[in-house]
Amino acid sequence: LAKTTQPISMDSYEGQEVNITCSxxxxxxxxxxxxxxxxxxxxxxxxxxGYKTKVTNEVASLFIPADRKSSTLSLPRVSLSDTxxxxxxxxxxxxxxxFKTIFxxxxxxxxxx
Amino acid sequence: xxGVTQTPKFRVLKTGxxxxxxxxxxxxxxxxxxxxxxxxxxxxxxxxxxxxxTTAKGEVPDGYNVSRLKKQNFLLGLExxxxxxxxxxxxxxxxxxxxxxxxxxxxxxxxxxVL
Numbered sequence: 001l002a003k004t005t006q007p008i009s010m011d012s013y014e015g016q017e018v019n020i021t022c023s024x025x026x027x028x029x030x031x032x033x034x035x036x037x038x039x040x041x042x043x044x045x046x047x048x049x050g051y052k053t054k055v056t057n058e059v060a061s062l063f064i065p066a067d068r069k070s071s072t073l074s075l076p077r078v079s080l081s082d083t084x085x086x087x088x089x090x091x092x093x094x095x096x097x098x099f100k101t102i103f104x105x106x107x108x109x110x111x112x113x
Numbered sequence: 114x115x116g117v118t119q120t121p122k123f124r125v126l127k128t129g130x131x132x133x134x135x136x137x138x139x140x141x142x143x144x145x146x147x148x149x150x151x152x153x154x155x156x157x158x159x160x161x162x163x164x165x166x167t168t169a170k171g172e173v174p175d176g177y178n179v180s181r182l183k184k185q186n187f188l189l190g191l192e193x194x195x196x197x198x199x200x201x202x203x204x205x206x207x208x209x210x211x212x213x214x215x216x217x218x219x220x221x222x223x224x225x226x227v228l
Contacts (some may be wrong), residue, residue, distance in 0.1 A: 004155075029135055032213040041204050043117070043219025044156070051213070085157060091214045098169060099144075103155035 003106035004088045011110050018075045022108050024047045024086030025069045030092040031100075033064060033071045036086045038106070047073065047086075075109075115139055119204050125226045126194045134223050136204030144170070145187035145208045146217065149200040155176045157175060162187055171185040191199035193200065201225075 005023040012018045024033070032051050034100055036044035050062045050071070061074040075082060085108050091101035115177040117138045126132055136145065143164050148156040158171030162181040176198060178190045187206075191198060201224050 017120070030212055034214060035219075041177045041221070042220055044204070046216040047220070049213065049216070061136070088212065093210070093212055093214065095212075099146075099158070099161050099214070101156075101158050101161070103157070105153050 001023070004090050004102055006086075006088050006104040006107045007103070009108040011112065012078055013055045014079055015077050018078050018082075018109060019111070020073045020075075020086055020088075022073070022104055023070050024088070024090045024102075026058075027068050027090055028092070030094060031068075032092055033062065034070075034089040034091070035060070035062065035073045036087045036089060038087065044087060059110050078109075078111045080111050080113060082109065084109060086091055087105075114149070116150065117206055117218050119202075119223045121223060122221065123224050125228065126191075127228050130194050131192050132191070132194065133144075133191075134202055134204075134225075136187045136189070136206075136208040138185055138187075138204075138209075139175060140206060140217070141184070141204035142206035142218070143184075143209050144204045144215075145181065146207075147187065148203045148205065149191045150203060150222070150227075151171065151200050159189065159202075179220055183224060191225075199225060199227045212219045 034049040035047040038044040045101040048062045055062045063072040085106040146161040147159040160179040165184040204220045207215040
């Protein structure tokens with residue numbers, strides 16, 4: 001069963017690029033990689049999802065190497081409002097085989113002025 | 114458009130009591146999920162549903178039951194609460210995204226304390 005490991009915390013300054021890496025050595029062929037952001041007293045919010053290579057949207061990029069055993073969430077030019085906990089998720093819908101989601105324990109990002 | 118709404122937001126129970134958490138979504142999503150979040154452990158899937166009238170076990174289903182009688186509602190029940198069930202519970206919903214987990218839309222959470 002896939003297990004996801006991510007750093008407990010990271011500090012950054014406003015305007016910097018932040019890269020958070022998640023390790024998932026036992027990722028299965030069907031698994032997708034997703035990142036969520038969570039603020040205190042709120043539910044997680046979807047940031048980005050990918051299967052392989054690079055995915056980019058208006059808020060972040062996701063880099064996935066060929067072996068898919070890790071992934072890196074890249075946040076360009078962070079601001080104070082990006083201070084939050086970021087979760088890596090590995091999982092898939094397996095049809096009759098069910099639904100699987102393995103969340104990491106989260107990375108607490110603190111952005112300083 | 115409220116998204117995913119959970120009630121109640123806070124509840125304190127005594128060991129052995131029962132209760133039901135209600136989740137409602139207004140996005141016409143097929144899939145709904147219940148997670149629990151504990152410090153240092155991320156979110157763990159309790160039960161999920163892929164459509165009205167269907168339910169399935171997730172990673173940590175013991176001590177919980179669920180029902181999905183209407184497409185927009187997903188109920189999580191604790192028949193005999195235990196202190197180990199003290200947690201923050203999150204409901205989520207998603208559209209059918211094929212093989213991927215899709216985008217999960219989460220509610221704001223329900224904090225449950227069992228004494």
